[in-house]
Amino acid sequence: MGDRIVKKNSAALAAAILTLIFSGCDSGGGGGPAPPPGPPVTGTINTASVLAVTGRVIDAAFQSGGFGSITNFVGLTSVATGEPMTLGKGIVTEPGVWNANSMKPVGSDDQLCDVSGSVNVSGNIESPLTVTAGDFLDYLWASCDDGLGQVINGLIGMTFTEFEGNLLAGRILLRVSLAIEDFQVIEPTGFHTTSGDLALTIDSRTQPLTVVTTMGSTLMVTDGISTETLTDFSSTFTEDTSVFPANFTKEATGRVSSTLFNGVVSYSTPVAFQATGDGFPYEGELLVFGTNNSSVRIIAIDEDTVRIEADYNGDGASDATIETTWAALVNG
Numbered sequence: 419m420g421d422r423i424v425k426k427n428s429a430a431l432a433a434a435i436l437t438l439i440f441s442g443c444d445s446g447g448g449g450g451p452a453p454p455p456g457p458p459v460t461g462t463i464n465t466a467s468v469l470a471v472t473g474r475v476i477d478a479a480f481q482s483g484g485f486g487s488i489t490n491f492v493g494l495t496s497v498a499t500g501e502p503m504t505l506g507k508g509i510v511t512e513p514g515v516w517n518a519n520s521m522k523p524v525g526s527d528d529q530l531c532d533v534s535g536s537v538n539v540s541g542n543i544e545s546p547l548t549v550t551a552g553d554f555l556d557y558l559w560a561s562c563d564d565g566l567g568q569v570i571n572g573l574i575g576m577t578f579t580e581f582e583g584n585l586l587a588g589r590i591l592l593r594v595s596l597a598i599e600d601f602q603v604i605e606p607t608g609f610h611t612t613s614g615d616l617a618l619t620i621d622s623r624t625q626p627l628t629v630v631t632t633m634g635s636t637l638m639v640t641d642g643i644s645t646e647t648l649t650d651f652s653s654t655f656t657e658d659t660s661v662f663p664a665n666f667t668k669e670a671t672g673r674v675s676s677t678l679f680n681g682v683v684s685y686s687t688p689v690a691f692q693a694t695g696d697g698f699p700y701e702g703e704l705l706v707f708g709t710n711n712s713s714v715r716i717i718a719i720d721e722d723t724v725r726i727e728a729d730y731n732g733d734g735a736s737d738a739t740i741e742t743t744w745a746a747l748v749n750g
Contacts, residue, residue, distance in 0.1 A: 459673070461681030463708035465738065468728050472714055473747050474676040475685050475706050478639060478646035535561035535569065549581040549592065559601075572601035572611070583623055592620045598637075610641050614648075626660040644678045663695030670704075683708050697721040698744035716747075 463471055528538050541555035554577040559570040575597040583590030595617050602611040616634030633652035638645065651672025658665040671686040684707045691702035699718040706714045711732030717725045724747055726740040 459682055459684050459707055459709055461675070461679060461683035461708040463683070463706070463712040463714055463728065464730050467679045468714055468726065468730075468738070468740070469747075470676070470678045471683055471706060471708070472716055472726055474644065474646055474678055475674050475683060476704065476716065476748060478648050478674045478676070531562040531564050533563040533565045535559070535563050537562050537570075549578050551578060551580055553578040567605060569604040570602070571604070573597075573599040574601055575599075579617075589623045589625060590620065591623055594618045594620075608641055610639060612637065612639050614638055626658055628657045628659075630655045630657075644676055646674055646676045649673045649675075649682075666693045667691065668693075668699075668702075681709065691718065693721065698724075718744075 461467075461471065527540070528536050530536050537560070538558040539555065540558075541553070543553050543555070544550040554575065556573065556575045558573045562570040577595045577597075578592070579595055580593040581590065583592075595615070597615050598612055600611055600613055602609055614634060614637035616632050616637060619631040620628070621630075622628040631652070631654045634648075635650060637648040637651065639648075640646075649672065651670070653668065653670040653672075656667040658667075668691045669687045671684075673682050673684045675682045686705055687703065688705050689701070689703040691699040691704070693699045698721045700721040702718045704716040706716070708714075711729075713729045713732070715727045717727065719725055719741075722743055722745075724742060724744050726738075726742070726747075727736045728738045728740070729735060730737045
């Protein structure tokens with residue numbers, strides 16, 4: 419799905435990208451595996467709500483994966499790839515070397531953003547040359563404008579819980595706990611504000627594959643029009659750079675509520691999404707369950723077109739089929 423969906427929700431986090439792959443089995447109808455475990459599913463899927471449910475679930479489900487690319491924003495991707503950071507005010511200035519601000523065992527440092535505003539960086543880093551379990555960094559943005567078309571506000575705290583590998587070689591296993599509080603990205607087209615907690619794992623030890631996994635209990639995203647809350651969610655995002663443009667695979671599961679529809683629905687990817695470059699998915703399925711086993715299956719036809727198959731009464735047969743574009747679904 420490329421970075422279009424994720425950037426729509428959290429552009430400052432750079433690009434966490436979606437995925438899909440068609441299986442040979444029949445993908446028709448609304449039936450499928452049971453909803454994932456968690457709180458009761460109470461959302462109603464019917465002719466009036468199907469498009470709102472589908473669009474909000476797609477948007478919210480892949481927002482959770484977007485935080486896998488927080489590494490681009492605050493410097494961890496620079497660690498993983500061995501390349502200097504280019505976005506935002508980060509913590510890496512050379513391949514594999516923390517900058518002077520991060521070398522402070524304890525302290526606080528205000529950095530001016532390129533155009534206006536500032537970001538305060540504080541934390542506790544045991545060694546300037548590597549990542550150590552227990553290291554933490556807090557980033558507090560205050561109307562930070564680096565001339566990238568975004569103004570950033572809010573707090574992200576990172577606690578590093580595990581690290582192994584070689585920073586310079588870019589082959590690492592890194593686990594980070596993230597605490598996000600009123601993290602807001604303002605763009606000319608609107609804004610998104612995110613709060614919640616999640617755990618992030620980055621595994622680049624088997625290059626050319628890099629696997630980013632996110633999971634958490636609650637993540638809330640609002641854009642001033644609607645508010646979505648994810649609960650008991652997880653996503654796995656795999657990047658394969660052995661081809662150009664790179665290929666991306668994404669799997670996700672969780673539950674979503676929204677101010678645009680009633681109740682809670684669950685979602686999962688019985689067939690993983692696949693995308694190339696920054697395009698929308700060209701293969702894959704997302705299955706959403708509502709109350710009374712009602713469901714909607716979102717099927718990627720190609721990177722432009724998506725088919726929605728809805729089962730309103732939960733009997734396993736499709737009651738309605740809607741074909742639309744990814745752009746219309748995501749932006750609707």
